[in-house]
Amino acid sequence: MSVIPFLIVFPFLVGAVLFCIRKxxxxxxxxxxxxxxxxxxxxxxxxxxxxAGAQVxxxxxxxxxxxxxILCGEVLLMLLVIVQTIRYRKYWIMLLSIIPTGMMVYLxxxxxxxxxxxxxxxxxxxxxxxxxxxIIGGLIVIYGAGYMHGYHQHHKEVRDRRYYFFMIIFCxxxxxxxxxxxxxxxxxDFFWEVTSICSFLLIGYTQDEVAxxxxxxxxxxxxxxxxxxxxxxWYFVYTQGSVSLHELVDNGAAGDVLAMIPVAFIAFAxxxxxxxxxxxxxxxxxxxxxxxxxxxxHSATMVKAGIYVLFRLAPAMAGxxxxxxxxxxxxxxxxxxxxxxxxxxxxxxxxxxxxxSNLGLMVACAGMGKPETVWAGVFLxxxxxxxxxxxxxxxxxxxxxxxxxxxxxxxxxxxxxxRLAVFMLIGIAGMFLAPFGMxxxxxxxxxxxIDTGNILMVFFIAFGSATTSFYxxxxxxxxxxxxxxxxxxxxxxxxxxxxISLTIHAILMVLLCMLFPLISTVYVDPLLHEMFxxxxxxxxxxxxxxxxxxxxxxxxxxLLAYGYIRQYRRNVKLSYMNGINVGDNKYFVDSFGDxxxxxxxxxxxxxxxxxxxxxxxxxxxxxxxxxxxxxxxIGGVVA
Amino acid sequence: xxxxxxxxxxxxxxxxxGGLLDGFDRKISARMQRRVGPPLLQPFYDVIKLFKKQVxxxxxxxxxxxxxxxxxxxxxxxxxxxxxxxxxCFFVMSTAATFLYFxxxxxxxxxxxxxxxxxxxxxxxxxxxVLLTCVGFYLAEGTFSVGEIAQSEFSNIMYLPxxxxxxxxxxxxxxxxxxxxTSTSHHMHQELVKGLTTEMGAQNLAIFQVAEWxxxxxxxxxVGLFIINSDPMSIIAAxxxxxxxxxxxxxxxxxxxxMKMDDMLRLTWLVTLFTAGVNVLVxxxxxxx
Numbered sequence: 001m002s003v004i005p006f007l008i009v010f011p012f013l014v015g016a017v018l019f020c021i022r023k024x025x026x027x028x029x030x031x032x033x034x035x036x037x038x039x040x041x042x043x044x045x046x047x048x049x050x051x052a053g054a055q056v057x058x059x060x061x062x063x064x065x066x067x068x069x070i071l072c073g074e075v076l077l078m079l080l081v082i083v084q085t086i087r088y089r090k091y092w093i094m095l096l097s098i099i100p101t102g103m104m105v106y107l108x109x110x111x112x113x114x115x116x117x118x119x120x121x122x123x124x125x126x127x128x129x130x131x132x133x134x135i136i137g138g139l140i141v142i143y144g145a146g147y148m149h150g151y152h153q154h155h156k157e158v159r160d161r162r163y164y165f166f167m168i169i170f171c172x173x174x175x176x177x178x179x180x181x182x183x184x185x186x187x188x189d190f191f192w193e194v195t196s197i198c199s200f201l202l203i204g205y206t207q208d209e210v211a212x213x214x215x216x217x218x219x220x221x222x223x224x225x226x227x228x229x230x231x232x233x234w235y236f237v238y239t240q241g242s243v244s245l246h247e248l249v250d251n252g253a254a255g256d257v258l259a260m261i262p263v264a265f266i267a268f269a270x271x272x273x274x275x276x277x278x279x280x281x282x283x284x285x286x287x288x289x290x291x292x293x294x295x296x297x298h299s300a301t302m303v304k305a306g307i308y309v310l311f312r313l314a315p316a317m318a319g320x321x322x323x324x325x326x327x328x329x330x331x332x333x334x335x336x337x338x339x340x341x342x343x344x345x346x347x348x349x350x351x352x353x354x355x356x357s358n359l360g361l362m363v364a365c366a367g368m369g370k371p372e373t374v375w376a377g378v379f380l381x382x383x384x385x386x387x388x389x390x391x392x393x394x395x396x397x398x399x400x401x402x403x404x405x406x407x408x409x410x411x412x413x414x415x416x417x418x419r420l421a422v423f424m425l426i427g428i429a430g431m432f433l434a435p436f437g438m439x440x441x442x443x444x445x446x447x448x449x450i451d452t453g454n455i456l457m458v459f460f461i462a463f464g465s466a467t468t469s470f471y472x473x474x475x476x477x478x479x480x481x482x483x484x485x486x487x488x489x490x491x492x493x494x495x496x497x498x499x500i501s502l503t504i505h506a507i508l509m510v511l512l513c514m515l516f517p518l519i520s521t522v523y524v525d526p527l528l529h530e531m532f533x534x535x536x537x538x539x540x541x542x543x544x545x546x547x548x549x550x551x552x553x554x555x556x557x558x559l560l561a562y563g564y565i566r567q568y569r570r571n572v573k574l575s576y577m578n579g580i581n582v583g584d585n586k587y588f589v590d591s592f593g594d595x596x597x598x599x600x601x602x603x604x605x606x607x608x609x610x611x612x613x614x615x616x617x618x619x620x621x622x623x624x625x626x627x628x629x630x631x632x633x634i635g636g637v638v639a
Numbered sequence: 640x641x642x643x644x645x646x647x648x649x650x651x652x653x654x655x656x657g658g659l660l661d662g663f664d665r666k667i668s669a670r671m672q673r674r675v676g677p678p679l680l681q682p683f684y685d686v687i688k689l690f691k692k693q694v695x696x697x698x699x700x701x702x703x704x705x706x707x708x709x710x711x712x713x714x715x716x717x718x719x720x721x722x723x724x725x726x727x728c729f730f731v732m733s734t735a736a737t738f739l740y741f742x743x744x745x746x747x748x749x750x751x752x753x754x755x756x757x758x759x760x761x762x763x764x765x766x767x768x769v770l771l772t773c774v775g776f777y778l779a780e781g782t783f784s785v786g787e788i789a790q791s792e793f794s795n796i797m798y799l800p801x802x803x804x805x806x807x808x809x810x811x812x813x814x815x816x817x818x819x820x821t822s823t824s825h826h827m828h829q830e831l832v833k834g835l836t837t838e839m840g841a842q843n844l845a846i847f848q849v850a851e852w853x854x855x856x857x858x859x860x861x862v863g864l865f866i867i868n869s870d871p872m873s874i875i876a877a878x879x880x881x882x883x884x885x886x887x888x889x890x891x892x893x894x895x896x897x898m899k900m901d902d903m904l905r906l907t908w909l910v911t912l913f914t915a916g917v918n919v920l921v922x923x924x925x926x927x928x
Contacts, residue, residue, distance in 0.1 A: 557710045
């Protein structure tokens with residue numbers, strides 16, 4: 001399985017080479033090839049692993065050299081943070097890097113002897129993560145090459161540093177691969193820090209004041225999580241003499257009290273990565289970066305790292321105080337941020353809030369720690385990754401052509417930019433409509449939370465899914481209306497590679513939807529078997545058949561209806577406007593007798609449920625909740 | 640066999656039952672307002688006439704949306720009467736409702752769009768209660784399967800009075816009855832302009848009407864599910880309750896003034912939280928002891 005070290009190291013090397021190539025055309029070609037290689041390598045990994053029997057495998061026990069390289073890497077990262085914080089006079093943030101790095105260096109050099117573990121661990125979950133990172137991440141690179149070209153044509157004020165941009169994106173991918181395959185907590189900590197710093201650098205790409213502020217917010221929140229991770233690892237090493245992630249989870253699942261504290265600390269750290277309240281603001285701020293990096297942060301990488309850790313820890317959190325803490329934070333975030341999403345009209349902001357909201361649901365699923373909830377969480381993760389990546393890329397492409405990403409300006413997008421509108425509709429449908437996987441996952445999460453008696457969660461989901469439907473549906477409604485900016489012509493300047501990426505995403509989306517029951521039995525059920533050690537079939541067989549039926553029906557009905565209406569020629573007339581139409585549907589006669597433009601807008605309820613109104617109380621409440629819970633967990637262990 | 644009969648019955652008879660209910664609705668409403676009212680079969684005459692009219696639309700995509708709405712609505716009811724998963728029924732129903740919203744806004748007509756947006760707020764208002772009703776059934780019977788719920792030993796309303804209240808409450812919204820009829824509220828003095836249906840004419844309005852009938856029969860089925868149990872006699876009780884609930888809706892419709900949209904949202908959510916919340920707590924306590 002030498003493909004795994006290849007997946008981890010290769011992107012870093014590519015990044016270094018890309019940094020050196022200063023010719024746009026050459027760099028683009030090179031980036032394409034490398035992302036195709038990465039996607040290919042992921043499939044090779046899948047094939048090799050399946051050929052080897054699709055079982056749990058551990059490799060690389062003796063890695064003295066690699067350990068040293070990683071140690072140097074950590075010190076380098078710390079130096080980078082110190083330089084950056086001094087440069088922008090945010091001195092206190094450097095502490096958040098020095099402390100964990102110091103702890104890790106001490107552990108590595110002077111710490112207690114730990115039992116040897118295989119550093120690389122391959123199972124269903126890590127292969128699944130690798131598939132998501134490789135395929136979605138690779139496609140985002142392909143998209144990004146075209147997008148950044150258009151971006152720099154429109155944003156002359158931003159210095160063209162594409163060589164730097166693509167370097168970081170590739171490093172990011174490498175770090176994510178390392179993260180999901182690592183068994184050693186020391187390695188996990190290193191890759192964790194790399195992703196934190198990569199996202200910091202990506203968010204600050206444009207180097208204007210807002211970007212810099214937002215990037216430092218992302219930095220300190222993620223580094224803050226990193227401190228908790230380091231403390232958790234430190235405690236685990238000193239009490240149990242091991243750095244194995246699975247040992248930690250097994251001990252935790254067996255009810256070992258000593259494992260409680262590291263599990264709680266690492267789970268807490270994951271909350272920062274997954275941008276849960278009170279740490280949600282960094283992900284909202286990340287929107288200032290160019291779209292490919294937002295797509296990357298929101299769908300394939302960064303936030304999924306937090307979710308991945310929580311899934312790993314899920315068996316150790318089932319039914320205890322940590323699980324309650326995580327599930328509550330997730331559920332609360334799911335509901336509150338879906339409210340905030342209603343009040344946004346900026347397309348990217350809606351996507352950002354919905355990401356946080358959906359992540360909340362996944363976090364809650366992991367926190368409840370039952371096979372059914374993890375099943376739901378895994379599907380949420382898969383569908384969310386594809387849908388979100390598609391939507392971000394599409395909103396980015398739309399913005400390039402429409403010069404706006406405000407949803408109100410997308411009124412009638414289906415007439416202005418039909419291709420992009422169709423992709424957007426598919427992406428949004430994937431997020432909440434009936435046969436698509438998100439909804440089935442919600443069904444399962446709902447059922448599992450009733451089974452576990454988690455009534456709070458039931459209410460969170462019931463109200464949260466109502467608000468979720470609301471903001472998606474009103475967005476879709478905007479897209480399909482008649483255009484009221486019709487007289488202005490917009491040219492679809494989407495590059496071919498952007499369309500390629502979007503098309504593959506859309507096809508994946510529909511395919512996954514069709515193959516959903518199959519994936520469940522063939523892949524996700526064994527995943528749960530590995531995790532919980534018992535074979536369960538989460539969806540009853542009868543429901544699977546029913547699903548296939550519903551899926552077929554829901555796809556066929558609109559098709560048939562479309563075929564039916566095409567046969568008829570209709571008498572198309574003006575819309576009803578109280579008899580004061582002007583001659584088309586865009587104007588009416590106002591009380592002065594002048595022609596007035598008709599402007600239709602959605603409901604946003606800014607004043608009732610805007611982020612300004614809800615964010616701070618939510619953060620305060622969650623902060624105090626987390627403090628109390630952490631004290632209770634630590635106190636419970638000590639006492 | 641029983642289910643197949645029910646499904647076939649639903650697909651073919653639901654429009655007639657729904658139409659008759661609609662006819663009674665109009666007749667009783669008229670009597671409440673001291674009018675004579677139209678003949679009982681008037682809704683059918685209306686629909687037949689609508690189908691015969693020349694089709695004039697603002698957007699040719701509207702028929703597409705409405706047909707999808709109709710067929711998804713039929714699917715919802717079919718799944719319900721086939722004894723399938725009730726939560727899944729409501730999921731499909733919400734997809735159907737989404738298509739109705741599309742049918743309204745696809746025209747970009749001012750009145751239809753406002754109606755559509757209000758319909759969306761109504762959906763947001765009733766969805767928690769709908770989902771929680773499913774939770775109620777699950778807590779009481781340990782299954783989402785309609786078939787198994789209908790075979791329970793006792794009527795579920797014994798365990799689920801709070802959920803029943805919540806469901807009947809949101810039924811008023813779902814059936815677009817006053818005080819919660821914001822989405823189809825009339826334009827002043829003109830019966831013809833009616834919220835999200837403003838731009839639906841001829842065949843399109845007929846499709847909408849038929850879909851509504853299917854929907855009402857499905858919703859009344861859910862009301863009946865609260866009552867029905869393994870004893871065949873309970874069917875009579877269920878029918879009686881359905882009739883009573885329908886009458887109650889008509890009474891509320893005729894005796895209340897329209898509410899503002901955000902008040903509706905707040906009130907509905909409060910009622911849902913309170914009734915369903917208390918009911919859930921009691922059920923949980925009963926489970927523990």
